[in-house]
Amino acid sequence: MNSFGGMALRYEQSSCRLELKGFPDVSAQPLGVDGRPSLLAILTSWELNLGQRASLQGKREHLEALVETALPYVRSIVSGVRHKQTSKTAVVILAPRGRGHQLQLHSSQPNIPPLDLQLDDAELADLTQCLDQMLLDPRQGLRFEIPALKPQKLVSTGPSMQHWAAPAVAMAAISVCALVAVFLPIPKPINPTQTTEQVQKR
Amino acid sequence: MERLDLLLLAIEALDLHGSEAMLWSCEQLDLQEAFPNRVALWKSRCRNPLRRTSSRGEWNLKEQDGLIKLVCSLSQRLYPMLRQLLCSSEPDELTAQRWALFQERYNDLISERMNLKRGAVRQLLDEKCGAQRRLEVIQTLALCAGLGGMQRLGASLMDGGK
Numbered sequence: 001m002n003s004f005g006g007m008a009l010r011y012e013q014s015s016c017r018l019e020l021k022g023f024p025d026v027s028a029q030p031l032g033v034d035g036r037p038s039l040l041a042i043l044t045s046w047e048l049n050l051g052q053r054a055s056l057q058g059k060r061e062h063l064e065a066l067v068e069t070a071l072p073y074v075r076s077i078v079s080g081v082r083h084k085q086t087s088k089t090a091v092v093i094l095a096p097r098g099r100g101h102q103l104q105l106h107s108s109q110p111n112i113p114p115l116d117l118q119l120d121d122a123e124l125a126d127l128t129q130c131l132d133q134m135l136l137d138p139r140q141g142l143r144f145e146i147p148a149l150k151p152q153k154l155v156s157t158g159p160s161m162q163h164w165a166a167p168a169v170a171m172a173a174i175s176v177c178a179l180v181a182v183f184l185p186i187p188k189p190i191n192p193t194q195t196t197e198q199v200q201k202r
Numbered sequence: 203m204e205r206l207d208l209l210l211l212a213i214e215a216l217d218l219h220g221s222e223a224m225l226w227s228c229e230q231l232d233l234q235e236a237f238p239n240r241v242a243l244w245k246s247r248c249r250n251p252l253r254r255t256s257s258r259g260e261w262n263l264k265e266q267d268g269l270i271k272l273v274c275s276l277s278q279r280l281y282p283m284l285r286q287l288l289c290s291s292e293p294d295e296l297t298a299q300r301w302a303l304f305q306e307r308y309n310d311l312i313s314e315r316m317n318l319k320r321g322a323v324r325q326l327l328d329e330k331c332g333a334q335r336r337l338e339v340i341q342t343l344a345l346c347a348g349l350g351g352m353q354r355l356g357a358s359l360m361d362g363g364k
Binding site: 014071074075077078079080099100120121122124125126128129131132133135136 | 281284285286288289290291338341342344345346347348349350351354355357358361
């Protein structure tokens with residue numbers, strides 16, 4: 001906490017640093033051990049530093065958009081599918097690109113082209129770690145909406161022929177067997193009064 | 203079921219003392235009710251149908267949550283190593299050596315413990331498919347490391363069949 005009563009929270013990984021700046025809501029929260037409010041409840045600014053490549057700043061809405069895009073995207077990778085994710089306001093887009101991931105950020109100011117970044121798996125993991133740490137930090141009282149992690153219905157990317165081949169062969173085999181059984185001659189009933197010799201002669 | 207066991211197997215491949223770390227983590231994470239000792243943890247992992255000596259039955263909720271906690275906690279511990287494997291800015295030669303070392307240990311553990319007659323196991327050891335499977339395992343561990351990853355991993359285990 002600085003001399004003006006502001007607070008800063010920082011989350012760091014090798015290639016990613018997220019810093020939140022703001023103020024505690026003095027009226028709404030109990031005081032900490034040292035007699036000062038301990039929860040950052042009003043976000044004034046945030047900064048995401050992705051190594052030496054980009055430094056992003058924005059308002060609360062932009063951070064919310066990043067959270068609502070990045071976490072479902074990571075969730076889709078953990079499930080073995082890579083789905084493009086776009087925030088509700090279309091400010092942040094995360095999509096697979098090559099062996100890595102494309103992070104596209106659209107500025108809310110006019111005439112500014114979108115920032116396009118290529119992240120590798122390690123950088124995406126670092127970003128996820130920073131966002132996770134922020135969301136789970138007990139010093140942060142911003143009440144972000146955490147995207148629901150519902151089970152997904154996975155669609156297999158394999159060729160459909162492989163899926164249908166086995167049942168189709170099984171059905172064909174059953175049909176052939178049934179057809180053969182229909183054309184087989186029905187054995188004539190044996191008269192119980194006939195002797196074994198008579199039957200053999202016949 | 204097999205997914206969690208394979209993730210734990212990857213952790214063992216990354217860390218030579220992985221099995222000891224699992225027991226130690228069980229104590230640290232207060233999982234002793236679900237896994238009171240080494241045998242209980244081993245029995246639980248043997249529910250994986252791909253195992254050479256697999257046992258029937260499903261995990262109860264405590265066991266499943268315990269294993270998810272264990273995977274996420276150990277991934278957090280091994281996060282620097284996972285990151286090195288996934289980082290594209292590291293020298294290619296060094297990355298290739300790291301992957302080769304992981305592949306050797308992982309494949310050794312699979313050959314030792316899994317039923318090699320199963321197609322899924324043969325796929326894991328396959329030259330072509332195996333590399334992709336190993337990458338997926340390392341990605342999953344890196345993206346599920348820590349407390350935040352627990353929900354992600356838990357939810358992904360409930361996904362519809364792939």
